[in-house]
Amino acid sequence: MPVILGIESSCDETSAAICADGVMLSNVIANQTIHEAYGGVVPELASRVHQQNIIPAVQQAISNAKVSKNDIDAVAFTRGPGLLGSLLVGVSFAKAFALANNLPLIDINHMQAHVLAHFIGDHKPSFPFLCLTVSGGHTQIVLVKDYFDMEVIGQTQDDAAGEAMDKTSKILGLPYPGGPLIDKYARQGNPNAYQFPEPQIPGYNFSFSGLKTSILYFIQNNVAKNPDFIQENMADICASVEKRIVTILLNKLTKAAQAYGIKDVALAGGVSANTGLRQGLQQLGEKHGWNCFIPKMGYCTDNAAMIAIAGYYKFLQGDFTNQHVAPLARMPF
Ligand code: KG4
Ligand code: ZN
Numbered sequence: 448m449p450v451i452l453g454i455e456s457s458c459d460e461t462s463a464a465i466c467a468d469g470v471m472l473s474n475v476i477a478n479q480t481i482h483e484a485y486g487g488v489v490p491e492l493a494s495r496v497h498q499q500n501i502i503p504a505v506q507q508a509i510s511n512a513k514v515s516k517n518d519i520d521a522v523a524f525t526r527g528p529g530l531l532g533s534l535l536v537g538v539s540f541a542k543a544f545a546l547a548n549n550l551p552l553i554d555i556n557h558m559q560a561h562v563l564a565h566f567i568g569d570h571k572p573s574f575p576f577l578c579l580t581v582s583g584g585h586t587q588i589v590l591v592k593d594y595f596d597m598e599v600i601g602q603t604q605d606d607a608a609g610e611a612m613d614k615t616s617k618i619l620g621l622p623y624p625g626g627p628l629i630d631k632y633a634r635q636g637n638p639n640a641y642q643f644p645e646p647q648i649p650g651y652n653f654s655f656s657g658l659k660t661s662i663l664y665f666i667q668n669n670v671a672k673n674p675d676f677i678q679e680n681m682a683d684i685c686a687s688v689e690k691r692i693v694t695i696l697l698n699k700l701t702k703a704a705q706a707y708g709i710k711d712v713a714l715a716g717g718v719s720a721n722t723g724l725r726q727g728l729q730q731l732g733e734k735h736g737w738n739c740f741i742p743k744m745g746y747c748t749d750n751a752a753m754i755a756i757a758g759y760y761k762f763l764q765g766d767f768t769n770q771h772v773a774p775l776a777r778m779p780f
Contacts, residue, residue, distance in 0.1 A: 449520045449762050452505070452544070453755025456537030457529025457557045458583070459488045461500035462751035465512035465519075469759050471567050472512035474745060474752040475504045483622045487613065488583075494532035501540050508751070519550060521767070523758020526554040527778030528584070534774035542770055553758040554768040556778050557749075561715040562591055563760065564746040564753035572711040572740050579700045581724070582716035582749075583609035583624065586696070588651050588703050591713075594760045597780050600707075601651025601699060608692055609718045611655040615662050615688050619677055629685045630721050636686030638723075641665065643691040651703045653695060662688060693723045697731055704737065713740035720747035 448468040455462040459482055464474040477500040482488045509516060524541035527534060545552045562578045565571060578589045586608045588601040606614065609626055616625020643661055646654045666684075669676040677684065704712055714728055725741050732739035746752060761767075 449759065450514060450518050451553070451755045451758040451762060452508070452519045452522045453751040453753075453758055454501075454505070454522065454524040454537045454541050455557070455749055455751040455754045456497045456501065456533050457525045457527070458533060458749055459493045459496075460749040461497045461504050462749065463501075463504040463508035464751035464755040465508050465514055466752070466755035466759050467512075467514070469566070469756065471752050471755065472514065473508045474750055475508045475511060476745075476750055477504050486617045486623050488530070488623075490530045490532055493530055494536055497533050497536035501536055505540070505544070516548065519548065521551045521553055521758060521762050523553040523555050523754050523761070525557045525560070525754055526772065527557065527775030529557055529774075529776065531774060531776045534776070538772065538774045542772070546770065551767045552769065552772065553761045553766070554772050555754050555757045555761070556780060558585060558587065559595065559597060559780060560753040560757040562589055562597060562713070563594065563757040564715060564742050564750075565713050565740050566594075566760070567746060567752055567756050568743075570740065572713055572738070575707075575709060576711035576713055576740075577700065577704055577707065577709050578713040578715050579696060579719075580715045581608040581696060581718035583607060583613065585716065586653050586655070588700060590707065595764075595766075599780065600703060601653065603653040603655060604648065605654050605656040606659060608653070608655060608696060609716070611659055611692055612718065614659050618663055618666050619681065619684065626718060626721065629689055630723070632682045632685035633689040633723060636682030636684070638686040638690035640680070640683035641687040643687060645691065645695055645698070651699050653699060655692070655695070658691065658695070689721065689723045693721070693727045696724065697727050700728075701731060701735070704735070710737050711740065712737045715742060715747075717748040720744055
């Protein structure tokens, strides 16, 4: 019954989790509020806050799991992709903890871990399945053939879906991260109030930069006519933007599922917390007879539980790294 300590520090969440034999015993996430004023994550500030949070987060994860440090069999950590300074904090901590306690180290790809979050709990997808991984930095359609055999069949050519949410919210004068706020306002708005273009990109790839520009011009034109346009129409703007982002994502996912003849379809990443996207996938699943896998809210945005579960499957395969490992800002599958 391997007990795995998972560590995540790739962006602006410091997280630690304990997983015993594939069952999650704890998942502690320390969020960083310091970036709100800047409209995006400030890498240097993120690294400093990780440094302050990492030891309390790990202590809390061990205590919540009701295990002792001596029960841990391996340390799994996010090696990349992510902000290098942030990754360095988690990687260095993992190496020091492993050295001090004579434990093996397991390096994890953060994007694979988002997908593998679906193996926490009983409702697990069957291979091969498709996963739409949508976060602040990535937008990917992943063909998942096995735990660590994944192929990106489509991805964004410019901005990520979460970035489109965050940049839109910035245009609307909302704080970072804007995705959850767009979601909140969208619930009270009319998604058909305003029409935004759907980009015509070949295959299963995405583009969100044109959409961002069209939203910017739309807002500038309307604010020029009515300075209160945003305040008066916030809910309708958010609902219309959310609807367009969701249809861009789900149209490509449907195209891929049909082309690959796949019935198990999953969502992952921070944007999978979005209500419109979750409902949209559910409806598509009913229409096409898919088995849909929508992550629990706590496993959508960055968390160490997904690192611990990925670590568990690597542990079973005997796939370890060593003390020479270094973080990678870019880390392909
Ligand atoms: O996976 P994640 O936590 O971090 C990255 O690896 O990037 O994703 C963060 C992204 C942000 O862009 C945030 O605005 C977006 O996920 N997000 C949402 C929602 N919750 C988080 N976007 C739309 N609706 C939400 N409810
Ligand atoms: Zn992420």
